Amino acid sequence: MDTYDIAVVGCGPVGLTLARLLSAKGLRVAAIDPNRIVCHHPRATHLDDESMRTLQTLGAADLEQRFLRQAGWTLQLPDGTPFLQFAHARDESGQGWRTDYQFHQPDFESRLRGLLASDPNVDLWFGWSVTEIAQDADAVYLTVTDRNQVKTVKAAYAVGSDGANSFVRHLMGSEVEDLEGTQRSLIVDIHPFEHPPALPVDSGFILCQGKRPITYVPIFPPMLRFEFMLLDGDDAAALERPQAVYDALSRWIEPGSYRIMRADTYEWHARLVHGWRSGRLFLAGDAAHEMPPMLGQGMCSGLRDAANLAWKLAAVVRGVGSDSLLDTYESERAPHVRPYIAESARQANLIESFGIGDTHPELGEPQTLEPLRPPLGPGLSGEPGRLCPQPRAADGTRLDDVTGYNFVVVGKQAVSAEIAELWRRLDVAVVVDAGPAVEARLAANSATAAIIRPDRYAFALAADTAELETATKELARQMAVRA
Numbered sequence: 001m002d003t004y005d006i007a008v009v010g011c012g013p014v015g016l017t018l019a020r021l022l023s024a025k026g027l028r029v030a031a032i033d034p035n036r037i038v039c040h041h042p043r044a045t046h047l048d049d050e051s052m053r054t055l056q057t058l059g060a061a062d063l064e065q066r067f068l069r070q071a072g073w074t075l076q077l078p079d080g081t082p083f084l085q086f087a088h089a090r091d092e093s094g095q096g097w098r099t100d101y102q103f104h105q106p107d108f109e110s111r112l113r114g115l116l117a118s119d120p121n122v123d124l125w126f127g128w129s130v131t132e133i134a135q136d137a138d139a140v141y142l143t144v145t146d147r148n149q150v151k152t153v154k155a156a157y158a159v160g161s162d163g164a165n166s167f168v169r170h171l172m173g174s175e176v177e178d179l180e181g182t183q184r185s186l187i188v189d190i191h192p193f194e195h196p197p198a199l200p201v202d203s204g205f206i207l208c209q210g211k212r213p214i215t216y217v218p219i220f221p222p223m224l225r226f227e228f229m230l231l232d233g234d235d236a237a238a239l240e241r242p243q244a245v246y247d248a249l250s251r252w253i254e255p256g257s258y259r260i261m262r263a264d265t266y267e268w269h270a271r272l273v274h275g276w277r278s279g280r281l282f283l284a285g286d287a288a289h290e291m292p293p294m295l296g297q298g299m300c301s302g303l304r305d306a307a308n309l310a311w312k313l314a315a316v317v318r319g320v321g322s323d324s325l326l327d328t329y330e331s332e333r334a335p336h337v338r339p340y341i342a343e344s345a346r347q348a349n350l351i352e353s354f355g356i357g358d359t360h361p362e363l364g365e366p367q368t369l370e371p372l373r374p375p376l377g378p379g380l381s382g383e384p385g386r387l388c389p390q391p392r393a394a395d396g397t398r399l400d401d402v403t404g405y406n407f408v409v410v411g412k413q414a415v416s417a418e419i420a421e422l423w424r425r426l427d428v429a430v431v432v433d434a435g436p437a438v439e440a441r442l443a444a445n446s447a448t449a450a451i452i453r454p455d456r457y458a459f460a461l462a463a464d465t466a467e468l469e470t471a472t473k474e475l476a477r478q479m480a481v482r483a
Helices: 013-024 049-058 063-066 105-117 167-172 242-249 298-317 323-356 399-403 417-425 435-445 465-479
Strands: 002-009 029-033 044-048 073-074 080-086 098-101 122-126 129-135 140-146 147-160 174-178 183-192 203-207 214-218 224-230 258-268 271-274 281-283 408-410 429-431 448-453 458-462
Touching: 002 013, 002 063, 002 298, 013 049, 013 105, 013 122, 013 298, 044 049, 044 298, 049 063, 049 140, 049 298, 049 399, 063 105, 098 174, 129 167, 147 167, 147 298, 167 281, 174 281, 183 242, 224 242, 242 258, 271 323, 298 323, 399 429, 417 465, 448 465, 458 465
Parallel strands: 002 029, 002 147, 029 122, 073 203, 147 281, 408 429
Antiparallel strands: 044 098, 073 080, 129 140, 140 147, 174 271, 183 224, 183 258, 203 214, 214 224, 408 448, 448 458
16 A cells, blocks of 8 residues: 555646645655646646746746736727727736736646656656545545556545546535536637737737627737637537638638647536535645636636645644644635636626627726735634735845745744744744835834745734734644644
């Protein structure tokens, strides 16, 4: 029997990220996925600045060179006239990265798989399918198969990041809430031999034409995506045929000037699972929540799941925190992801109404999009659970490169030996001089120091040394850490 600290079931972007973060905390990980190689057509195409911080933590920040910096998008009338325009900020955000990127998922996954392949804490079970899961008070037991081979993987905990049709979720019997955003789309990905002059290079649009609204998204040069929203009565099988694809794209690009990489129908849902934990089993990513693609936050939300859960699992497995810490995973993440699901569903339904109606808002000046940043739900926090910025030092170094995937204390404070010992046990990285941006942020909140969690969300702000020591003791109390 192969024994691990954590078994990750399903290794798309979320599972790969989770495995890497768990390894960063020193845990032994089984990364299990039925696909020997990555799926060669893109699925997710967008990530944000918070996701880039996660990639930075994984040691994959250089992937940004293979991401398209998205400039914005427009909503257009059937003749192509824009009636609503949005621009993405072109400058680096407070997170230390651009707010919006488009990317090619097979390249993304290939890089993360390669990082895990050279990671001594991770074993790759690629090509293996989980067929049974059992658990007792001490461990989880997973039956995995590869052709004629059958083995058992034992782990302290297992996480199902196995997608919208999650086997782990089905086994757990979790309730699924429908937030009413179901849509069908014909997804067509193409590889043009030259970029079509009629299509923008770094921005997308939604053509709100009658019957079948069309979304255009550049992925990463030269790849492009078109999503045709299907309405009741549309024959998906007929629309997936090559001649139908050529006809649908002929407005912008001639047949024979591109390769069709994908042409199939996908049904989007707006769903939130209730019950992300069952004993030693957990859910993450699409297994725990689904949303239409309008905000581009599906994969981003899954990466937040991984960043929230990994350090908590590590604390419990290593005996630093109590098992009850793991209950804060869903209590924090579910309220955080709900606004993304609700807003993406609202926008999807709005686009559908534009497609079948004849009224549209008046054209105005382009609007700059502000990232949606809801707070965490109740859990391990003395603050509202807001995402903290990542400033640069005077030499250009980003804060996370100094601190790693750890608790962080920023600010000039001399604390007692008792507090210093708690920081040691919690793997706290102390940054005495985090730079003027952090100092300005602290001053704006009448604070001289802050405790930041490994997932980059605030735990506490402190006005002085006494408040910092009190906050540290409260953190230790909530995690059941003894001095």
